[in-house]
């Protein structure tokens with residue numbers, strides 16, 4: 473099903489965007505144009521100055537300054553024309569040099585871009601001040617949070633968003649995408665200038681919304697931003713007409729509820745971020761996303777999509793709704809983080825999986841460990857089994873209350889729980905610092921699910937481990953996962969890579985009960 477917002481006429485949008493861009497341009501040419509652009513913008517700035525000078529020269533000599541024309545066999549026009557040509561050649565040279573410098577830096581960090589006039593990547597965070605005048609407080613917060621160097625996605629996505637360009641970005645799990653979209657928001661929004669809701673960040677789960685809100689508040693420390701998490705209570709009872717929110721973080725369902733039932737007005741939203749965008753474009757979410765995107769009717773809105781996996785279908789969809797978007801891919805598209813050591817383990821059947829898990833815990837348990845299963849029923853069953861082993865174990869799934877879910881995450885983060893059993897509800901975006909190992913007790917339903925699950929470890933430059941158990945039933949789907957493993961530098965037996973290609977991408981078999 474195609475979302476309705478796709479029917480928005482492109483022509484209409486182009487016109488709207490043109491109207492919007494004017495004030496930004498006049499504010500700061502060099503800043504906003506960025507790019508191979510920084511040079512281009514500089515060049516055009518220079519051009520303007522020089523044109524001014526040229527005008528003064530001609531007029532000055534003959535009209536205002538009253539001085540006599542220089543004695544020359546060549547006419548003033550000839551000299552002027554030559555100067556202009558030389559200057560243009562110089563500018564072109566500088567522009568080419570800048571393009572070369574950008575290309576070298578992108579190559580160094582594995583950044584691939586497409587789009588017109590893409591802003592230059594950041595050399596370091598200090599450029600946020602020199603190039604974009606980002607403000608001392610936000611800059612200090614970066615240092616206080618221990619962020620010394622921008623990650624590759626931050627190097628490219630931050631300048632793009634600071635230049636008010638729409639973008640869709642794909643970078644590995646744990647590579648700092650959150651900061652890449654939060655930081656430009658905080659810079660661009662300045663402080664409480666408008667009423668209503670000014671920026672919306674959509675995340676597929678409550679846990680991720682809550683984590684993103686927390687990160688945003690940390691980054692905005694000392695600034696008076698009104699940053700809100702859309703809770704169930706707020707969605708049901710919020711008086712949004714009287715409320716001023718700079719940044720609202722929500723799941724699509726809660727936001728759609730507030731739009732429908734509480735008449736929430738999103739027409740002044742200036743920035744819309746779709747985090748884990750490919751998940752948000754899946755069938756279960758698409759209607760909600762549609763109504764949110766439609767409600768964000770501000771013609772000047774800047775939208776951005778972020779994920780570690782970006783299927784072509786989502787890219788195509790994104791292209792139809794975005795204007796002049798920049799595409800940023802870090803590393804290889806749809807690949808796992810290279811920091812994770814990945815292993816496939818044959819366990820025969822369902823019974824064998826439990827034995828293999830117990831055996832591995834007996835040999836060495838290096839907490840924290842996250843175990844993924846296919847459904848909430850299976851999560852409950854496995855929890856029931858491990859509860860009697862001498863392990864501090866907990867479980868998280870969609871049947872638990874909000875408080876229980878929050879407690880499960882908090883206890884795991886605090887080290888009170890060593891092993892957390894989970895469904896895919898926390899497979900995306902969750903940042904558990906120092907997670908050593910992910911175990912796929914149940915084989916993931918797709919390559920994308922695999923990438924996100926194992927991506928809970930090996931984050932922010934740390935190494936991690938991922939073990940995937942498989943049974944006879946999972947064998948036909950092994951190749952999908954093996955391809956991901958090979959692409960991220962892991963060894964896989966040749967027979968797996970020689971398995972036939974499957975047309976069906978999703979694998980969610982009926983499994984025997986875990987209970988013994």
Ligand SMILES: Nc1ncnc2c1ncn2[C@@H]1O[C@H](COP(=O)(O)OP(=O)(O)OP(=O)(O)O)[C@@H](O)[C@H]1O
Nearest residue numbers: 619621622623645646647648649650780901903932
């Ligand atoms: N420049 C940086 N330097 C050091 N650490 C950073 C930097 N930027 C972000 N981090 C840290 O890296 C970790 C992962 O970041 P983040 O959660 O944004 O990853 P992500 O790319 O969004 O991953 P996912 O695809 O799983 O959502 C976080 O703990 C974050 O604090």
